Amino acid sequence: MKKIIKSLAFLFLITALSNASAFAKNSISSCASENLAPSPPTVYSPVTYWQNCSKPLTAIPSGGGVLNWYTLLAGGVALPGAPTPNTTTIGSTITYYVSQTIANVESIRVPIDVKVEADNGATILNFRCDSSQIPTYSLDYNPPATINNSVLFDWANNNAFISQTYVCTYSIQGGTSVTEFNPNNESHYIVTNLLPGQSVELTLTSASHPCVPSLKMTCSVPCGASTTTPTFGPIQTTYCLNDVPPVLPTTSTNTPQITGTWSPLPVDTSTMGTKTYTFTPDPILFPCAKTTPLSVTVKPIEPSFTDFTICSGDPAPPLSNVSPNGITGTWNPLTVDNMNNDTYTFTPNSGQPCTPTDKTINVTVNPSNSILSLVWTITDAFVKNQIVTVTDPIGVNYSYQLDYDPFQESPVFENVASGTHSLTVKDVNGCSELTNDNVLVINYPKYFTPNGDSYNDTWNIFGLKDQLDSRIYIFDRYGKLLKDISPNGPGWDGNYIGQPMPATDYWFTVEYSEQNTVKKFKSHFSLKR
Numbered sequence: 001m002k003k004i005i006k007s008l009a010f011l012f013l014i015t016a017l018s019n020a021s022a023f024a025k026n027s028i029s030s031c032a033s034e035n036l037a038p039s040p041p042t043v044y045s046p047v048t049y050w051q052n053c054s055k056p057l058t059a060i061p062s063g064g065g066v067l068n069w070y071t072l073l074a075g076g077v078a079l080p081g082a083p084t085p086n087t088t089t090i091g092s093t094i095t096y097y098v099s100q101t102i103a104n105v106e107s108i109r110v111p112i113d114v115k116v117e118a119d120n121g122a123t124i125l126n127f128r129c130d131s132s133q134i135p136t137y138s139l140d141y142n143p144p145a146t147i148n149n150s151v152l153f154d155w156a157n158n159n160a161f162i163s164q165t166y167v168c169t170y171s172i173q174g175g176t177s178v179t180e181f182n183p184n185n186e187s188h189y190i191v192t193n194l195l196p197g198q199s200v201e202l203t204l205t206s207a208s209h210p211c212v213p214s215l216k217m218t219c220s221v222p223c224g225a226s227t228t229t230p231t232f233g234p235i236q237t238t239y240c241l242n243d244v245p246p247v248l249p250t251t252s253t254n255t256p257q258i259t260g261t262w263s264p265l266p267v268d269t270s271t272m273g274t275k276t277y278t279f280t281p282d283p284i285l286f287p288c289a290k291t292t293p294l295s296v297t298v299k300p301i302e303p304s305f306t307d308f309t310i311c312s313g314d315p316a317p318p319l320s321n322v323s324p325n326g327i328t329g330t331w332n333p334l335t336v337d338n339m340n341n342d343t344y345t346f347t348p349n350s351g352q353p354c355t356p357t358d359k360t361i362n363v364t365v366n367p368s369n370s371i372l373s374l375v376w377t378i379t380d381a382f383v384k385n386q387i388v389t390v391t392d393p394i395g396v397n398y399s400y401q402l403d404y405d406p407f408q409e410s411p412v413f414e415n416v417a418s419g420t421h422s423l424t425v426k427d428v429n430g431c432s433e434l435t436n437d438n439v440l441v442i443n444y445p446k447y448f449t450p451n452g453d454s455y456n457d458t459w460n461i462f463g464l465k466d467q468l469d470s471r472i473y474i475f476d477r478y479g480k481l482l483k484d485i486s487p488n489g490p491g492w493d494g495n496y497i498g499q500p501m502p503a504t505d506y507w508f509t510v511e512y513s514e515q516n517t518v519k520k521f522k523s524h525f526s527l528k529r
Contacts, residue, residue, distance in 0.1 A: 038102040041067060042181060044165060044207040046113035049087045053119075053211035056082035057096060057112055058167065060179050065100035073097055073109055085114045092116045122161030122212050124204060129219035130154040133188060141192045150192040151200050151219035157187045163208040170202040173284045181207060196226035197287030223288035230258045230279055230292045237294065240354035241301045243269045248277065248294070258282075258289045272300045272325075303327045303346050303359040311368045311431035312339055319344060327356045341365050366429040371398075374425055374434045378416075381442035381514055382521050388413040388439060390425060397428050402439075418443035418463045440466075442512065447526035450494035459525060460491030464512050475507045482506070494527050503529045 042060040049055070059082075061067050069079040083096055093116075097109035131147045133154060138144040145152075157164055166182040168189045182189050191200045199220040206212040230252035239245075245267040252258040260281040267277065274297045281289035303323035310316065316336035322328050329348040336344070341364050348356040375392040379385070390400055390411035399407040401424040402416070411425075418441050426433035440463060448459040464470045464487035474483040474492055482501070483492045487510075494501055509522045 037105055038062065038065065038100060038107045040107040040110045041065060041098055041100040043098060043110055043112050044167075044181065045111060046093075046115055047207070048115050048117050048209050048211075049085055050119035050209075050211040051087055051090050051116055053087050054084055055210050056084045057098075057114070058082065058205075058210065059098045059100075059112070060167075060181065061100045062102060065102045068099045068101060068106065068109075070097040070099075070109055073111070085116075087116045090116050090118055119211070120161050122158060122206075122209060124166075124206065124212065124215050125156035125158055127153070127155040127204060127215045127217055129217065130188075131219075134190065137188070137190060141190070143193075145190055145192045148196060148221060148224065149194050150190055151194065151221060152188055152190045153202050153204070153217060153219060154188045155204065155215075157185075161209075162206050162212055165207040167205040167207050168202060169205070170200050172200050173198055173287065174201070175284075194221045195287075196221050197223045199287065220287070226288040228254060228258065228286070228289045230254060230260065230281060230289055232279075232292075235294065238297045238299060239267075239269045240299055241269065241272055243298075245269050248279075252279075258286045260286070260289070262294075267296055269298050272298050274298075299354050300325050300327070301354045301356050303329065303348060303356060305346055305359050305361050307362045307364070309364040309366055309429060310336070310338060311429065312365050313368050314338055314431075319346075323359075327352060329356075336363055337365070339365060366427075366431045368431045370427065371425060371432040371434040374423065374436050376423060376436075376439065378439070378441060378514075381512065381519070382444060382523065385414060386416045386418070386441045386443065388416050388421070388423065388441065390423065393425060398425055399428060400425050416441050420463075442514070444508075444510075444523065445525060447528055448494070449528045450500070451529060458491035458493050459527075460485060460489065461487050461510060462491075463487070464510070467512055470510060470512045472508055472510045475509075476501075477505065477507070479507075500529075501527060503527050 039062065041062065047057070057069070059067055067082070069081065069083055070076055071079070085094055085096070094114050096112050096114065098112065099107045099109045101107070130152055134145050134147050134150050134152050137152075138146060143149075164185045164187065167179060168182050169177055169179040170191060171177045172191070172194065189202065189204075194200070197220065199218050201216065201218045203214055203216045205214040231254055232249055233253055235248065236246055248262045248265070248267065250259055250261065258281050260279050262277050262279050264277065268275065274295055277294045277296060279292040279294065281291070304325040305323055316338040319331045319334070319336065321330060323346070327348050329346050332345050332347065333342070336342075341362070343360055343362055345358055345360045347358050371393055373392060374390070376388055376390045379387045388402065394411050399409055400411050401407045402413045403422050407426070420437070421439040421441060422435060422437045423439045424433065424435040442461070442463040444461045445459055448456050450457050461472060466488070468486070468488060470487050472485045472487060473481060474485070475481055482496045485492055505524045505526050507522065507524045509520065511518065511520050513519070
């Protein structure tokens with residue numbers, strides 16, 4: 001791993017002398033109990049906190065070092081932990097001190113000056129994984145960094161708001177965290193000496209402005225040719241229902257062996273069918289090993305025949321000597337009675353896997369042609385919403401159809417057009433069905449256009465064309481009879497004594513028969529030219 005540049009010790013001396021912003025990593029030493037005092041921890045000073053930001057100070061100890069925090073350069077008692085500066089007042093400055101203890105010997109204390117400013121909204125920009133830049137910096141490392149042994153984190157400089165010095169805290173494959181300062185003006189960070197498939201999680205924080213939101217990202221070395229599929233010795237994959245489940249191996253037969261876990265566990269033999277179990281390699285130790293599926297089949301001990309129904313008198317279906325799940329055997333009785341309900345027992349042949357048991361099914365025979373009549377009602381002729389309602393048979397065992405529309409559970413059909421319709425009812429078992437093609441819905445045209453274009457040139461109530469005794473009388477607005485027509489004739493052409501009548505409303509009366517009752521209806525229609 002690339003270490004902090006050698007000039008840090010010199011920079012710290014400059015910091016101590018001039019109170020300027022710099023890294024501080026001291027090499028100043030003193031004698032204590034005849035032991036050389038360790039170097040102080042690495043710090044960044046001064047740091048700028050946003051107003052009302054609540055965040056502890058940070059310093060980077062040496063390996064094995066324990067940090068000690070103070071409010072005084074000398075004397076006093078160490079604080080219980082890293083202090084959180086008071087940031088309520090803009091423009092205030094406060095100084096804290098930190099040392100580190102290694103092998104019971106404490107270093108000198110180094111200062112961290114904290115300034116409080118207003119939040120300027122600064123953020124770290126465009127944080128990403130960018131392996132394409134690794135070759136540019138490869139020679140800075142030994143061995144050289146490559147895309148097969150390194151990851152590179154990249155981000156954009158933000159000089160206008162914060163300095164270009166960052167604290168980088170990373171862990172490899174979830175291991176021990178390492179914290180380092182990233183040198184000034186570098187907007188990338190490389191972790192090297194990795195293995196194929198290993199991942200690095202990096203938390204990036206501004207060293208000079210700790211209140212700028214930290215960012216976290218994980219980058220991985222590609223597996224490439226190192227991708228491995230775990231292999232296993234012979235594993236039993238077929239079991240009988242309720243067999244003792246197997247113990248699946250957690251170590252593969254590859255060289256080197258791959259360890260991992262299976263999911264789900266344990267193997268379930270209490271349910272028939274095929275289930276997939278997946279081996280997941282340990283992602284820390286074997287990041288390039290693939291997950292491996294294993295299909296385990298639990299065979300039945302019962303033939304999978306099911307109950308069924310037939311219509312009385314229909315050809316009886318043959319009973320198969322092989323169940324859908326592959327068990328062979330014989331039936332008793334041998335054939336299905338197509339007129340009566342009965343039970344039928346299948347006895348498996350001996351010597352089959354899992355020793356299947358007998359299976360009894362029920363065969364239900366539904367009556368055929370049970371619908372003997374079809375009765376319906378229709379709302380009065382000429383009403384706006386013509387409704388056809390089946391009154392017999394009705395119930396949940398029937399479905400209904402008007403003309404060629406889909407069957408429906410409701411026996412009511414609304415907004416039915418005038419004319420003759422077909423009405424069908426059938427039982428839900430499909431064993432009985434009855435249709436009537438003479439369902440008459442009577443209505444009249446609201447207007448006609450006698451302009452000689454052969455379309456809508458005459459007016460008539462054609463729905464009554466089969467009622468030969470019906471007569472229709474047409475009047476003008478003053479009650480003068482203009483025309484007497486039959487519903488099975490061509491209708492009125494809009495003329496009176498050979499002369500075309502003006503465009504206006506005309507009245508009519510009609511006598512007709514509905515549900516064996518003679519009725520009379522009067523209304524009006526429009527002539528349009």
